[in-house]
Amino acid sequence: MDTLATQTETNLITAAGICKTYRQPDHAGRLVLDHVDFALKEGEIVAILGKSGSGKSTFLRIVAGLTPPTEGNVRYRGRPVDGPAQGIAMVFQSFALFPWLTVLGNVELGLEAQGVPRDERRRRAIAAIDLIGLDGFESAYPKELSGGMRQRVGFARALVVNPDVLLLDEPFSALDVLTAETLRGDIMDLWIDRRVPTKGIIFVSHNIEEAVEIADRIIIFGSDPGCIRAEIPVPMPRPREWSSPAFRRIVDEVYTLLTTVPGREATRRGTRADTLSMQYRLPGASIQQLVGLLDALTAPPFNGRADLPHLADNENLATDDLMVLIEALQLLNFAQVGGGDIEVTPLGRSFVDADLQRRKQIFADSLMRNIGFIVHIRRILDERPGHAAPEARFLGELEDHLSEEEAQRVLETVINWGRYAELFAYDYDRGVLSLENP
């Protein structure tokens, strides 16, 4: 095989030992990326998949030069990246178009910044607009356009600067299914027919099928802290048929990798009650959805066992939402995942069969057995003389491990679950958790 040096030369992007720590106002640093090594070769599309909070977007921004890594370095064609580099362009999930510029103005933006003369600027912008299928909309403002059209502007703005490397940050996830499919197809056609000079694409997604359709290689990020957990090559000719067995097999494999909790996390959960620690980022699953999914799982056609992609399809759930629910079901010991399938446990079944009051009891028992943080809250409330404690206290504890936003979200989930299970009460106005019965 090649030596490292020659490999680096053929790589478009090389990222070595990337760590990222976010510093919080009065807490210690929080590690979001832990020693990530990555390379993008010429002519390659790499998809990055992971749960929300796995740091995949942060990683993309580090590659883009928008965020500096705390440790490690990124090289683009051998040159260190220490800011947005010429030759790398990015397409954003939220489109990030300037609302006060027309389609033409938005597409010209990057050229204008480079100081390209007006006539050439106009010519190239119009060519890019035609290429992406927006002719006729040059003078429209972004708010006049539908989501799909707006993202086309986003692509035109990126392609007009003739980027060597294209970074896509969930470019289709703000679009409806049909629109996303059309746009994805159009972009892939440009790539396959070599009508754009782009040599490589890094593509962050949470849609498994989408990633399998597009990528030459899929990288799966694990969470807390973000790291590369697995790498799956997709050696299939294009165009790829979603229903072909080879395609389904890879989809199943990715599902399994994303939903089972391997390695360290498995041992952590081996002795659950006291070790599912504070820093565990509880999934923000709503009770209604959990119950709904359990009901659907136990009913025909699944009868207690379901293929995950099939379940997502049947229940009309986005992959992201499904992940959250499945993680919660696993944490509560209501279901197990293996080999791309999910199976309801006996406990889950007894929950489904129970009436409303009994369900709350089962839920409460399961929380007290499995979720360390809820056990912790109960213990504190039991010990306190007034059986009450301010939420700020618990929020502070969470913030030692999670970002402010995440901590807020986890606490909200805990309060929701705890209220449903009637383990404790919560007074919004005073911001107090207590054992009193309202």
Added chain:
Amino acid sequence: MQQRWGLPIVAWPSRLRPSFWDGIALPLVIGVIMLIAWASQQMSAPYHPGQPLPISLDPRYLPQYGIRTVLRMIAALGAALVFSLAYAAVAAKSKRAEKILIPILDILQSVPILGFLSITVTGFIALFPGSLLGYECAAIFAIFTSQAWNMTFSLYQSFIAVPGDLREAARMYHLSPWQSFWQLEVPFALPQLIWNMMMSVSGGWFFVVASEAISVSNNQVLLPGIGSYISLAIDQRDLGAVAYAILTMLVLILIYDQLLFRPLLAWAQRFKVEEIGEDEIEPPWFLVMVQRARVIRLLTGAAGTGATLLGRATRHVPWPQAQPARPRRAAAAGDALWNALLLAVAAGALIGIGSYIHAEVSLHEVARVVLLGLATLTRVIVLIALAALVWVPVGVWIGLRPRLARHVQPIIQFLAAFPANLFFPIVVSAIVVYKLNPEIWLSPLMILGTQWYILFNVIAGTLALPTDYQLVAGNLGVRNILWWRRLVLPGIFPAFVTGAVTASGGSWNASIVAEVAKWGNTTLQATGIGAYIAQMTEKGDFPRLALGITVLCLYVLLFNRLLWRRLYHLAEERLRLD
């Protein structure tokens, strides 16, 4: 560099052929240029203290006075715009500067500006000896201070709220900091800025009127303008002249509304990031003209080309980035040093002010001034309560009728912009004629101009109440007291608080001109800190003036912190509709 440096306009293509609108636009443009030339000549006319400036009560002179007043206003607005862009940009880009600039702004915003007029005048006169320009600058500065703070706040808040993805896009596509300031940050801030400018100008008319008659150590200078005209009318007890002045102001504000703000507001729509709903504004006629007339297009085109060239030229000029990467320990040490420096300066200033006042004024007098402040505080509270009692039901009644509200709202905006001090002579002459108690009857003057903010906001709040809520209330038979307590009052509370904050701030300020009033030789006076400040201003007694202003500022700050902030917070947390 590869770009061509040619004249901005190289050809005369067909799109530049004159249009119908040019017939209107061309004379307007030339007229404005000539006006500015004339006025700047007048403003810098030679002048020596004590020399009387001829002001005539003849209504024929009113248009001329009106123009002088408007130009003062425009000069102040321009200065405020430049100031706020610079101040907000620095505050938004440097963490250290932010730490001190924002609290300063917060205090400046709630400080009664009128009190400072006589202090600043001396400085400006010294700056331009032997010319009227010093007095003009003092007046313009007073107007400036009434406009700049809230514009700066709005800009700062917009600058720090620029969506992260747009910022990233700007960086990703290599916009220089200068380019992204003008192409991203300023456009993003525009809609809110224009709205705040409109409020500022509305407030500014009040100060224009109040600042044209400047008294420096027992020597009054009347700058030609509507404010001076009315002050002369008061001296000569001429109610007819007062009426003429009011009429002129009415026309001026109408023109300003039609020519400046309706068009600006409509134009700013396109800078809004969120989707536009059905409340899209019909383009006003003046905007249509500006957009269609070739003359104006040529002018703006040239300006745009200039800006682009400047953008290119400054592409490599360093500019403070959001967070410069510095070694953490050095940064922490620097922060500590900076904080210590700020503390030292603040302590020094406190001691300085304290000793300045203490040298002249006894503690006994300080206590008296604090009590005077209490009297004014009582007035403000009672007046806001009374205004709420009157305008909340009226506002809700109007707000429940959206068609009516649409017609009424521009009128109220107009009333809020109208400088209430023009009406003071009418009220005061009535108090003199009917021998009313000034302690009570001067008070309403404080809220005369600011009460409209309550009405305006209550209407807006009621309009924003979802119709569903009203249907539910009707369906459940919720009526009378219960309807108010459970539906309307909580529903409009956030809007009411916003209105009341503005109204109370304005009332504090107005106390300086409202607690003392003149009608010819008769002087009416109410007990209060506003009257104290007005007296000391007239006497030129600076230590006591400083004392009065300091105490007033403290009252305003405490009142805001202890009452309005809390109510605001409550409204934000609990009663927001979303």
